[in-house]
Amino acid sequence: MRVEYEFIHLEDSDLYRDDAAHALAAVFDLGVNVAGLSGQYVADLFIVSGLAVQFERCNPVYVAGKSGAELLRHMDSEIETLLDDEVPYRLSRTSDYWVGWNVAWYQLSSGRTYKSIFEVLPYDRIKSMYYPLHEADERKFIGVCESVMAQASVASNLKRIRVAAGFSQAQLSEASGVGLRSIQMYEQRQKDINKAQGSTLLRLARALHCSMEDVMEL
Structure with a gap:
């Protein structure tokens, strides 16, 4: 899903882009390394608090008008x-800072919502790209993300066969004995079904009345 706000054109500004990237980078760096939260928890708060929408709208009140600590407090008062009270300026550029910086670049470049980005690319998966991409140009990160998003837009074999068989994910889980979360992750390609145990593939195939090869991504 892409978002467009025709009345806003700040996303074309290099200054806005860097402000947004620095602000989101500070949110993740402070959230993880100072507040002690998980990166995915911070990402979820960023979305459900509505702050992600303000970034997508290029709202300067939030992007350029608040520090990382203020943004975190805006997301959840309990973070206070x-x-x-006085969060020191952090000179180090952690891998969490890198995640925020590059995700902001990617959102502005692609026009995708933060929600859609993190649904396909969970925080830990993005962070795993730190090596070797941390020394690469932001455009390299954007290219990798676009490739992943494009692949995710094509239904996996497991999902295609499940839908054709008339199963919901929960029904397939019950029929096969494979965990619901595992099925979801296989369909979203967050877990590689080709590396699943043979017993898992066999149970899925029997429930769907197909061969194990049919549900694999060959």
Whole structure:
């Protein structure tokens, strides 16, 4: 899903792009390394708090007008207890800072919502790209993300066969004995079904009345 706000054109500005990238980078860096939260939890808060939409709208009140600590407190008042009143300026550029910086670049470049990005690319998966991409140009990261998003837009074999068989994910889980979360991750390609145990593939295939090869991504 892509979002467009025709009344806003700040996304074309290099200054706005860098402000957005620095702001989101500070949110993840402070959230993980100072407040002690998980990266995915911070990403989820960023989305459900509505702050992600403000970034997508290029709202300068949030992107350029608040510090990383202020943005975290805006996302959840309980974070107040996890941050000192005076959060020192952090000189180091952690892998969490890198995640925020590059995700902001990618969102502005692609026009995709943050929600759609993190649905396909969970925080830990993005962070796993730090090596070797941390020394590469942001455009390299954008290219990798676009490739992953494009692949995710094509239904996996497991999903295609499941839908054709008339099963919901929960029904397939019950019929096969394979965990619901595992089925979801296989269909979203967050787990490689080609590396699944033979017993898992066999149970899925029997429930769907197909061969094990049919559900694999060959």
